[in-house]
Amino acid sequence: MQSAEVEKFAEEEKVEESWFEFYQSFTELFEFFCANTTIHGTIRLNCSKRNKMKTGFWVVLYCCAFGMLYWQFGDTFNQYWSYPTNMAIVLQSKKVIFPAVTVCNLNPYRFGQVNEYLNQLDDFAKETLSTLDGYSISRQLNEDSEVVDLEDIMNNTSTKETFRLDKTITLTKIDAKDGSRQKVGFKLCDASGKDCNVQSFWSAVDAFHEWYKFHFMNIMSEIPLVLPIPEKLMKQFILTCDFNGAECDSYYSHFHHPTYGSCITINGDMNNSQLWTAIKPGKMFGLSITLHTDQNDNMPILSSAAGAKVMIHNPKQSPLAEHQGFDIRPGTETSISVREDQVKLLGAPYSECTSDGSNLDFQLLYNSSYTQQSCRQSCFQHKMIATCGCGYYFYPLPPGMEYCDYNKHPGWGHCFYQLYEKMVKHTLGCFQKCPIQCRETMYQLSAGSSKWPTSVSKAWITRVLSNTTGYNRTSKRSDIARLNVYFQELSLRSFDETPAIDTQNLLSTMGNQWSFWFGSSVLSVAEMAELVFDIAAMLIIVGYKKYEKKKEENENVNLYVIQTCGTPDLNGRTVTSSQVHERSNNSEGKMDTKPA
Template structure:
């Protein structure tokens, strides 16, 4: 700014910091020099009020729309959206782990004595409900109950049949202490000669579960008698097997040669170092090939079943538990090497007498952690101890969560899941109400009342295998005449029944594998770009225009602060008006007072350059007492400085 000449003739230099004198000057300077389109029109059309109002309204509307768009962009950024990036790569692939189970938890001959009472009760139920007799008991009228049954199986856990319209009183009870109908023995005989489920499909069948005090009971009903019998048999089977030593039955069938006759990978025979074994409570002995404990990692650089895993399996169906294992064949699951195989979730069955060929394709999923998703890297922050000897998976976490909750609320652990430290498996001889607790807990678990599914998050990195299955009869009728003799000599397979042999081939159908990776859909750079695009669209300006607006806000704030401080100081330092003196009428003629002379006020306004004259608070004089010099002398008054007599008047 040019130097200004002061009132005394000197020049005032520029200050280090200068502010405008009013809000009008600030706004006029901003609109005249800003690079924001439209703002300068306010100054150019200041003499035309209609145009000024139009441009002011248009500028306000565009600013409002722009900041509305800003809000949408910030809101979308706060959601942390992701986009999926799909890439396809081709290289030598690492072969996955393959787990195969026998579909039979124990050889029936090894546990037949322990399951004898349960089998008798189940056969009794099938005969009573359907009139069915097992082939081994065609000559018997009814399976005879053992004297041990009274203490071996609780009375309230017997099967009960409910007739339509009778919701509280069971029509027929099977198992436990007795099998009773609504009448006497002749009535029971009538039931047996005319089984209820063979003539009426509207019946419900189940078993009653009560808590320890017996005041909370419910029925586990099924509309299908077969489903009810299998559920009831499995429930009692769990209680029986908890009393059987783990070494009985399980390790008698532990030799892999009794199940896997032949194993080859890439044309080479497998060895003992290529598989590990574990026992599943439902699917029996399981063998994991190419697992984490294998001596080396299998790899393949070619496709086709000649460059994969080939297995020849034996399925001896005569050893199956008849009332528990209703499927024949083998259970197979393909999974990562460091993950536990959950056969009930991701496995599939292969049939005996059939060659099953499984072609695979690898897919990887990589999720973003942090604010973008609720995935976890290794599950260390979940807070649920992993009961499975493997890396973190969501299935392992969910089952561990349920098992710990089961131990906490029911006082025992569920037999189908790993045993936590310091706990024991449930058995109604020790834990009389564990069934009631378990089924209540299972319902809460399925409805996620236990928050296990919310607590256990997905892993951030996951590998999946998409599979396509093909089937063919093996061996064919024309080749079975020479295949069986050769297998008998080479593999010591003493069988000629195709229902006891199954063949499995697993291989990659292509070396290309897909990787689906999550990437931020709105990173910081894209968000700033969107903000700049909106700013340019509505204002046609740049980042420097933002600095101009910040400068305007700073100037307005500084001017407001200065004016506020000035008004505050003026109020604090302004003197209060003094009271007006009145001469006493009795002593007015004897006492004289000097004239009141004006004095400048001593307050803060004097420093700011403003002077306010104070009026004389004395009473105005009478007109006959005034003289030319401004001093009055009345009768009996006082003389002025020049010898004049003082009167009753006061200097104004």
């Protein structure tokens, strides 16, 4: 007995191990896997195979654990692919870039090239007021106006072609449907005159201002929207300017706005100039400017406020006077403390933010860094040109386009207000097309004001300004104001968006779940991958063997084709099927009768 076992062992010793061996069956494959894998629970599928009840129990338990694992995997991947984010608030104390400050004098110029038509509009406005409310203005609306020639500002100027004021567009009282107080508005029709709508307002002041502005846009249609300001006129507006105790004359950029007048941006990056850096908080280390807020209105209906408009914005962005800023009064000192916040958002796939608007399907019309508001206004202007055939006067134009004028583009007002209503209701599509910016600098402002100068100090302040700046007071009313802008504290708040589940967290969560259900490691995953590979290889091998076996069986089958038309014999004669059978029987009979 022992000798037989020794011989068997000796024979096994003689068998050399090969580089590659494979399983003989699926049963052998699964038994090897269950007996040798590091995944917990699989050994029970092999060692308890003689007890069907235990085997069935462990199969069910293993499948349930496997199902729960991949259900949690699916939930984890769903969370990962939803790209959630966290917002981290970081406080930093460091030197910060001082914001740009834009101030406008709220007193737009009357240009000589269109002054005749503006005078006609003012006379029409007086007639409208008299007809509407019986109010008569004895003095001329433009008697204190200053007329500026465009040739003093621009090299290439052209006189506006003959303009005809459309006096059919006038203000009227409109009875409300519910019988309440009357509205005031004006009617606009399309080019055919068949489709009309009424722009109505509860406030007669708002209605009068909007009606006047509509005619004003048509008159100004050939005057550029933004014009440079001569340095002489600029110095008449800003009397003194200092930052951190130093004069800041060389940090100006200036332009003229048709409704907000002369505007000057201090510390702007439009000319690639060096930006200021705030080194300390407080009024002494900020910006202080003295403004000449002239109250001799050139356009008293278009701009009825006295003082100055102030906008504090990112130095790399253009000021949007229609949507930003606040007004300060003449005869006051206004102090504005600033606190800077920076927002940094993650790009795709975490959000749809953009850094420069390069992924938009239309051209940005503002020569500055991307903002959501400038994008919306550019989008509206493109919609306006595509729908109405001309551009809205208060937004920049694409190259080769022209502003709207009801002498050239009848019915544009009807078209414009329809588009504007869609814009307000968010149905025009511009809000959806303009994503937020990925990096944004915001300024939290706190403002306070006091009377300036006081009655005691007015005399000497006026004299000092007169001697140093040439300021000449021509009215008893206070026409100067002081503005202080400074950082409240040099603590920058940064709101940084970070992924809530990044790749590292995803792998860590999956590893924790795998260990919880099967108590194994990443190498066990490699064992599972090896099992899948072996199963695929076994399927290929089994399929190939079946194919070879079937092919061999087909080759061993003798196919006899019996032709119905006959078969040729050895002499070339045709033998029918019955003759073949007859000859076969005769030959068999002869073989049987042959002697042994």
